[in-house]
Amino acid sequence: MLHNVLITGGSGYLGGTLLARMGAANLPPYGKLYASARTTAQADSLRQYGAQPLSFNLKDEAEIWASVVENKITVVYYLVDAISYGPPLFFIKALAEVKKRTGQTVHFLHTTGAKLFSSHAGAPTDRPLLDTDPRLYDIQKSQRSKLSLLQEAVNSSCAVTEQAEQHDVRSYIFVPCIVYGKSEGFGEPIATLRQIYKIVQAAKALKRVYRVDPDHPTWPVCHVVDNASLYIELLRKILIDGNPSHGKNGYYLASSGSIAWDDLYSAAGSALAKRGVVSSGEVEMADDQIMEEMGAALGAPKEFVPLQLGGRCTFTARRAGEELGWKPIYQPQHILETVDAEVGWILRHLEG
Ligand SMILES: NC(=O)c1ccc[n+]([C@@H]2O[C@H](COP(=O)([O-])OP(=O)(O)OC[C@H]3O[C@@H](n4cnc5c(N)ncnc54)[C@H](OP(=O)(O)O)[C@@H]3O)[C@@H](O)[C@H]2O)c1
Numbered sequence: 001m002l003h004n005v006l007i008t009g010g011s012g013y014l015g016g017t018l019l020a021r022m023g024a025a026n027l028p029p030y031g032k033l034y035a036s037a038r039t040t041a042q043a044d045s046l047r048q049y050g051a052q053p054l055s056f057n058l059k060d061e062a063e064i065w066a067s068v069v070e071n072k073i074t075v076v077y078y079l080v081d082a083i084s085y086g087p088p089l090f091f092i093k094a095l096a097e098v099k100k101r102t103g104q105t106v107h108f109l110h111t112t113g114a115k116l117f118s119s120h121a122g123a124p125t126d127r128p129l130l131d132t133d134p135r136l137y138d139i140q141k142s143q144r145s146k147l148s149l150l151q152e153a154v155n156s157s158c159a160v161t162e163q164a165e166q167h168d169v170r171s172y173i174f175v176p177c178i179v180y181g182k183s184e185g186f187g188e189p190i191a192t193l194r195q196i197y198k199i200v201q202a203a204k205a206l207k208r209v210y211r212v213d214p215d216h217p218t219w220p221v222c223h224v225v226d227n228a229s230l231y232i233e234l235l236r237k238i239l240i241d242g243n244p245s246h247g248k249n250g251y252y253l254a255s256s257g258s259i260a261w262d263d264l265y266s267a268a269g270s271a272l273a274k275r276g277v278v279s280s281g282e283v284e285m286a287d288d289q290i291m292e293e294m295g296a297a298l299g300a301p302k303e304f305v306p307l308q309l310g311g312r313c314t315f316t317a318r319r320a321g322e323e324l325g326w327k328p329i330y331q332p333q334h335i336l337e338t339v340d341a342e343v344g345w346i347l348r349h350l351e352g
Pocket residue numbers: 008009010011012013014015036038058079080081082083111112113114175176177178179180187191193194
């Protein structure tokens with residue numbers, strides 16, 4: 001029997017590009033493609049990808065159950081929320097029921113984020129942390145974050161792995177990092193919640209670019225198209241043999257490599273100075289008062305500013321290349337080459 005696939009978050013930055021790229025991906029045959037929609041306009045847009053829109057309230061287990069079980073969905077890609085545990089568990093339970101009724105393997109992909117594998121979340125950062133490390137699940141279990149929201153996200157990610165294993169559902173922890181580039185989807189083309197956007201937002205308010213870490217940390221990066229191609233390669237493997245590495249070995253970081261935050265700030269500083277948004281492209285270290293003002297500009301408490309604009313993450317992608325043959329098109333330095341254009345789009349967006 002062919003797999004029926006559900007993509008959630010298709011109106012978003014990552015999900016939009018995934019859906020836009022699926023048609024030309026020459027995927028093995030699958031049954032029906034479903035995509036979640038919250039409005040009729042979204043439902044209409046989703047149909048252009050051959051996807052049948054489904055509407056459900058993520059907080060309502062019965063609605064998720066009905067959508068998944070009645071449509072015999074066997075693959076769920078969850079691209080909505082990296083923090084809450086409720087909806088992923090509802091999907092896992094519904095998938096288990098489909099397996100019981102059809103005998104097919106069932107698959108749940110949970111999208112988290114590189115922050116869960118960073119200094120902010122108490123992950124080890126004194127060495128490369130490989131996504132193929134067989135102890136990764138145990139490392140995640142032992143992590144402690146000072147930020148309760150991040151601890152909740154780490155706990156949820158571990159719980160997805162545990163619950164899926166318990167329900168005989170194959171689970172994948174998909175990890176986007178600093179993602180850049182314009183979305184190819186029908187929704188907002190720029191990721192307004194993401195790091196470059198926030199650098200620009202803060203700099204516009206403070207008339208200067210500030211760094212938030214006293215040392216010079218690095219962070220993994222990925223073009224949005226490469227991020228989408230990893231979602232697709234994983235789906236290809238699921239459709240071919242249903243057996244990509246999963247569960248406690250199912251971590252997939254989508255990244256071509258890392259860059260230094262300082263280089264990103266400098267590139268953004270130059271792009272902003274060129275446009276007269278900051279008087280100088282030089283980057284200064286933020287003190288406590290500046291951190292407060294950056295928080296006000298970003299609409300976040302001061303403690304959340306380093307989480308949004310810095311930190312150390314040594315998480316390193318191995319699995320997708322080794323096991324799926326995933327080859328990103330863009331090297332990490334590419335982000336620095338595109339910051340200028342990216343800053344231009346963001347300023348136009350901010351100026352509305
Ligand atoms: N982009 C990145 O750089 C990045 C990096 C790391 C991790 N992530 C994680 O990856 C996931 C997707 O990111 P993204 O950048 O694509 O986010 P996004 O652009 O904000 O899109 C989020 C998607 O989820 C949908 N959604 C949100 N709340 C929902 C709800 N209650 N019920 C149903 N649908 C809901 C949105 O639908 P509407 O359009 O109707 O609002 C949209 O389709 C998120 O969990 C994010 O934290 C992203």
